[in-house]
Amino acid sequence: MQSVKPQESLYDWNEPNRTVWTGPRPRVVDETLRDGLQNASAKDPPLDDKLAALHAMAAIGVDLVSLGLPAAGPRAVRDTTALLREIVRARLPLKPTAAARTTEGDVTAITNICQQVGASIDVYAFVGCSPIRCYVENWTMEWLLDRIRKAGETARREGVLYCLVMEDTTRTPPNVLRDVFAASVDCGAKRICICDTVGHADPIGTSEIVKFARKTLEELGAHDVELDWHGHNDRGLALANALAAASAGVRGVHGTAGGIGERCGNTSMEQLIHQLVVMGARDAVPDHAFDAYRSIRVEAVQDKKPLTTSGTTRAEPAEPLVTLRTKVNHESVELSARPSRTLLELLRYDLDLVGSKQGCDEGDCGACTVLLDGEPVLSCITLALSCEGREIETVESLKGAPDLDPLLDAFDRTGAGQCGFCTSGMLMSAKGLLSREPRPSRQRIREAISGNLCRCTGYGAIVDAIEIASNPAAHAPAPLLPGQEWLPKPLPPYAEKKK
Ligand code: FES
Ligand code: FES
CATH class of the missing domain: 3.20.20.70 (Aldolase class I)
Incomplete structure (x- = not known):
């Protein structure tokens, strides 16, 4: 039997049609x-x-x-x-x-x-x-x-x-x-x-x-x-x-x-x-x-194994665990945490509440904002143990349909999110504001979200959304007539929109 060389045993359908670059x-x-x-x-x-x-x-x-x-x-x-x-x-x-x-x-x-x-x-x-x-x-x-x-x-x-x-x-x-x-x-x-x-x-x-x-x-x-x-x-x-x-x-x-x-x-x-x-x-x-x-890898939260860009597991400092009792989204939670654990790490890695985003991780971007006893805090620079006996609310606490939270409804109606990375932090800053001031001015809204960075430059729609959520009745869509189907608002002529 005639022997076949390995390279001759392959036929490449790409080759005959390959054009030279x-x-x-x-x-x-x-x-x-x-x-x-x-x-x-x-x-x-x-x-x-x-x-x-x-x-x-x-x-x-x-x-x-x-x-x-x-x-x-x-x-x-x-x-x-x-x-x-x-x-x-x-x-x-x-x-x-x-x-x-x-x-x-x-x-x-x-x-x-x-x-x-x-x-x-x-x-x-x-x-x-x-x-x-x-x-x-x-x-x-x-x-x-x-x-x-x-x-x-x-x-x-x-x-x-x-x-x-x-x-x-x-x-x-x-x-x-x-x-x-x-x-x-x-x-x-x-x-x-x-x-x-x-x-x-x-x-x-x-x-x-x-x-x-x-x-x-x-x-x-x-x-x-x-x-x-x-x-x-x-x-x-x-x-x-x-x-x-x-x-x-x-x-x-x-x-x-x-x-x-x-x-x-x-x-x-x-x-x-x-x-x-x-x-x-x-x-x-x-x-x-x-x-x-x-080996360049960016830490992926799904793995729950922090990887450095060199691909090695980051060493966890040897620290004694301390018991923490707190309330998260109205439910009592008791767990052991290292004293250096941040609130954001606790939420994302220990409780699987990944709605709060890990952006800069040092208090600059606001993506990790949650409410602590009703006040917005940056969870990436808040120690978990400082939440002992206190109440934490994350974006997961906002209700979905059928009792849709007015903020979620308004963000959806106005298209206030684009990539969505900043959205949970924006929502929690807004929630904190509306619980203190139910009818804030646009200026107060801007101040309340001033610590939340949106890299997609969506601030205009976000301010609109929070204003709508502060008074949903005043901005309710017109009721549908019998037999009428819901349709999105029509796009206006491109050049006629006013700033
Ligand atoms: S992740 Fe906390 S402020 Fe950026
Ligand atoms: S919607 Fe993308 S960062 Fe704000």
Whole structure:
């Protein structure tokens, strides 16, 4: 019998149809330290782990890396500064980027770091552009374009590259895209990031929007403006869409370690690079470099095994356990806790009440807000043992249907949540306010949620929702006529909405 060599025993249906990659080498943009950390189950890792992650990214050939969202608070500023310093010190071949809302303050938060370190960071300024997003935020087109221009002009003045990150691009009509592109080019944007923020696109739609974007930029004479692709995995298509975007001509494709990211996650960087190598678009990466990169893991609450970014289990300090008796959501609870246990850890890890989010973990973002004896507190900086004999209420205490809590109803009706990461903290700050002041002014509402950071910039709708919840009868929807079906309020003409 004739022997068959192992390589001859495989037939590859991909090969005969494989086209040689003709475009420029796609850059990969690592969003693990920004989008990855916005996953509801993620915990911001210690700085040392972030520094190790930077080196692992460089080893697999990542081109650009997001260092975070400096405007999120002092810890974000500290970490972004340290990461930038490390790139400079170790001469890592990584181009640093950082996220900002399209506000002058957020852009300046980044450029201040550039000045301090003496190195440049590309500003990735995000704003929702789709009509549905503008509708729930009560934004006019004029206001939106003005905001994009002002942030871009701030970046230009400070001498840093401005990339407009168009949230929800894949649900934005062509006329709006054209206007936004024109405003971005006008204020000096050198990059535009097309975002499939809610994982809506499929590979055909992805290819179409990239081609449309490229053609529009050419028509605007903006030949030097590059495109990025940032896609989420809600329908399991993140990788397929990223590859479609690269094939259609984007220069930068975003991904994260293990695909961690907001909600269902982002494109897996490991799979993205591997597939681009197979397609002949990038050079191969040594296995040992991938092994190091794969060890980047952000703490996942589902495991209940805290992992550092180096993949090792974080040592629990040896402390005597102390008995704690308290009330959580009107039920008596008795359990043993370490004296250093925070209230947030107790709720999420010991009681499985994961509605309170673990954002910054140091009192900056408000995502962990709960009520302690009726007053909002930041559970991440409240020791569990300080709650002995007291009453804790979490977002899980808000009633669902049929006795739907007015706050939940109003948040739903106004579209006050987008990714939802800040929502439980917002709800509990609002609940604390309404129990003290049943009919607060809008100014009082703003003050009450001033410690709650919404990275999706949803404050307008959130204030509306809390105002509605404070007086549901005054804002009740009109009763349905006999035979009439419930319909959502119709979208008004896009440009006619008033701010
Ligand atoms: S997690 Fe950010 S304030 Fe507590
Ligand atoms: S942070 Fe996403 S809705 Fe507020």
